[in-house]
Amino acid sequence: AKENGRGKFCLFSAEMNQRVFEYIWLDTNLRKALEHQQLVIHYQPKIDTNGHVDSAEALVRWNSPERGLVPPASFIPYAEESGVIVPLGRWVLLSVLAQIAEWRRKGINLRIAVNVSPRQLIDHSLYNELKKALEDAQLTGCPLDIELTESCLIENEEQALAVMQLFRQLGAQIHLDDFGTGYSSLSQLTRFPINAIKLDQSFVRGVNLQPVSQSLVRAIVAVASALDLCVIAEGIETVEEDKFVIANGVNIRQGFLHAKPMSAEALEHWLKQRK
Numbered sequence: 001a002k003e004n005g006r007g008k009f010c011l012f013s014a015e016m017n018q019r020v021f022e023y024i025w026l027d028t029n030l031r032k033a034l035e036h037q038q039l040v041i042h043y044q045p046k047i048d049t050n051g052h053v054d055s056a057e058a059l060v061r062w063n064s065p066e067r068g069l070v071p072p073a074s075f076i077p078y079a080e081e082s083g084v085i086v087p088l089g090r091w092v093l094l095s096v097l098a099q100i101a102e103w104r105r106k107g108i109n110l111r112i113a114v115n116v117s118p119r120q121l122i123d124h125s126l127y128n129e130l131k132k133a134l135e136d137a138q139l140t141g142c143p144l145d146i147e148l149t150e151s152c153l154i155e156n157e158e159q160a161l162a163v164m165q166l167f168r169q170l171g172a173q174i175h176l177d178d179f180g181t182g183y184s185s186l187s188q189l190t191r192f193p194i195n196a197i198k199l200d201q202s203f204v205r206g207v208n209l210q211p212v213s214q215s216l217v218r219a220i221v222a223v224a225s226a227l228d229l230c231v232i233a234e235g236i237e238t239v240e241e242d243k244f245v246i247a248n249g250v251n252i253r254q255g256f257l258h259a260k261p262m263s264a265e266a267l268e269h270w271l272k273q274r275k
């Protein structure tokens, strides 16, 4: 503890110093990354019960000249805190739409799921931008699944509901991400216009060996099917996990067992090879 000029004490640890430094580094460099096109989008396929590719999830990465390929977990939280997530998220959405349009010209028809942060959801311009981008890209229908987390719904209930309804009107689907890890109640599943829930990886990991996870997965699937919601299991890494979730009514599977996130080009190649 260190005494400051006014006789008050403040804690100033090396760890805090490091965090402040990291925050400033990210704040400056993330904006630059956006301007200089250092962000890239990878796509991870989702597989339906027939073993066909259902869709893919867009996952952003940062190709930093200083740090190499930076995973989103190390910059999305900062982007959310600082507000850079708004232009960053806009860039992701527009890039995904451009990619979908390009794939359609090549005869590839794929729905893409995009992660949307709470901060983006309360930004009024998002809906109008999306609408215009869909028109510009001349995409018929809206081949987008919007992945929201439970905190999105809790933080701004009314506004979240309004924006979700607008997205639905455009033809997008709403998926509830990381289901079971937040504080949402089951009643939220009926209050919000949700199409699917994504079972969090923590329930899927080793589910074939863990009775508690098994009960949770079965209970969630039961609730979802009563409400006519699709269930997506993420983080499937083993054949045993995959078999368990299929046997217990999960509709869509996503995870390293099936495919890792990959560049758009690699995905095209992967799709060709599967045929």
Ligand code: C2E
Residues within 6 Å of the ligand: 044, 058, 059, 060, 071, 072, 073, 076, 085, 089, 092, 115, 116, 117, 147, 177, 178, 234, 235, 236, 237, 254, 255, 256, 257, 261
């Ligand atoms: P998420 O939305 O829950 O995405 C799933 C994460 O799990 C991804 O990590 C994915 O690569 C990883 N994953 C997929 N299958 C497996 C598996 O079988 N095993 C394991 N261990 N992991 C698997 P990633 O790409 O590092 O993304 C981390 C998080 O960053 C995402 O979690 C999401 O919350 C956020 N994120 C990524 N892209 C965006 C974006 O464009 N916008 C926003 N707002 N958030 C994003």
Ligand code: CA
Residues within 6 Å of the ligand: 057, 115, 147, 177
């Ligand atoms: Ca997600």
Ligand code: CA
Residues within 6 Å of the ligand: 177, 178, 198, 200, 201, 234
């Ligand atoms: Ca997730």
Ligand code: CA
Residues within 6 Å of the ligand: 178
């Ligand atoms: Ca997550």
